[in-house]
Amino acid sequence: MSTLLEVSGVSVSFDGFRAIxxxxIQIAEPELRAVIGPNGAGKTTFMDIVTGKTKPDEGRVIWGDKSISLIGMSESEIAQVGIGRKFQKPTVFEAQTVQENIVMALKNPRGPFDLLLGRKDADQQDRVNAIAEEIGLRTVLDQPSGVLSHGQKQWLEIGMLLAQDPRLLLVDEPAAGMTPSEREHTTDLLRRAAQTRAVVVVEHDMEFVRRLNCKVTVLHQGSVLAEGSLDHVTKNQDVIDVYLGR
Incomplete structure (x- = not known):
């Protein structure tokens, strides 16, 4: 496993408050990582910095085999190098079918020979079917996305990100508002996705994090408080103090 993302000595302040x-933090490829911490710990700001939404005041954010600096790149440039982000509230095109949503998201090199030979359509449909199978929506491809359950919309959005074939997937509180069976499916989906890429999950729900069965990074006041397995970090006295507010 090689390091895919290295965040090093990063700080950022908003109106005098030091959020980070x-x-x-180092993320390998492939890897599944959970990032936890109380409200205000810096979890969302960390994702904002990696995706270019927030520029840090100091530090380095280094990406990939060629050690590219992400600082100063636009959000769209960062998405193009292979970083996908899923926000807490699903954003799918509700009037479009599940199939159409996935097709719109597909990362397609549109070469003239592909168009001439009609290769694209068959390949594209295979890819759409594979993604729909992966996210558990193969049977509802022709349904408008607006009629899906909350959990299914979350899976569709993860599928739309997978269609872009990112090397790093940042997922914000995927378990929020899901039924127990939906949460179980989401855990399986994220674990499978992390076999071939890096997946970082920001989550509050400890039971969900336990099912992910991965390395956990605990943030507090904008820095790493502890890192390791969930059992390891939850036995850490500093983590206990922070979470129980002692």
Whole structure:
């Protein structure tokens, strides 16, 4: 496993409040990582920095085999190098079918020979079917996305991100508002996705994190408080103090 993303010594302040304070995190490829921490710990700001939404005041954010600096790149440029982000509230095109949503998201090199030979359509349909199978929506491809359950919309959005074939997937609180069976399916989906890429899940729900069965990074006041398995970090006295507010 090689390091895919290295966040090193990053700090950022908003109106004098230090949201991220000398934060250093390394994510490998492939890897599944959970990022937890109380409200205000810096979890969302960490994702904002990686995706270019927020520029840090200091530190480095280094990406990929060629050690590209992400700082100063636009959000769309960062998406193009292979970083996908799923926000807490699903954003799918509700009037369009599940199939159409996935097709719109597909990463397609539109070469003239592909068009001439009609290769694209068959390949594209195979890819759509594979993604729909992966996210558990193969049977509802022709349904408008607006009629899906909350959990299904979350899976569709993950599928739309997978269609872009990112090397790093950032997922914000995927279990929120899901039924127990939907949460179980989501865990399986994220674990499978992390076999071939890096997946970072920001989550509050400890039971969900336990089912992910992965390395956990605990943030507090904008820096890493502890790192390791969930059992390891939950036995850490500093983590206990922070979570129980002692």
């Amino acid at each position: 304070n000398n934060l250093s």
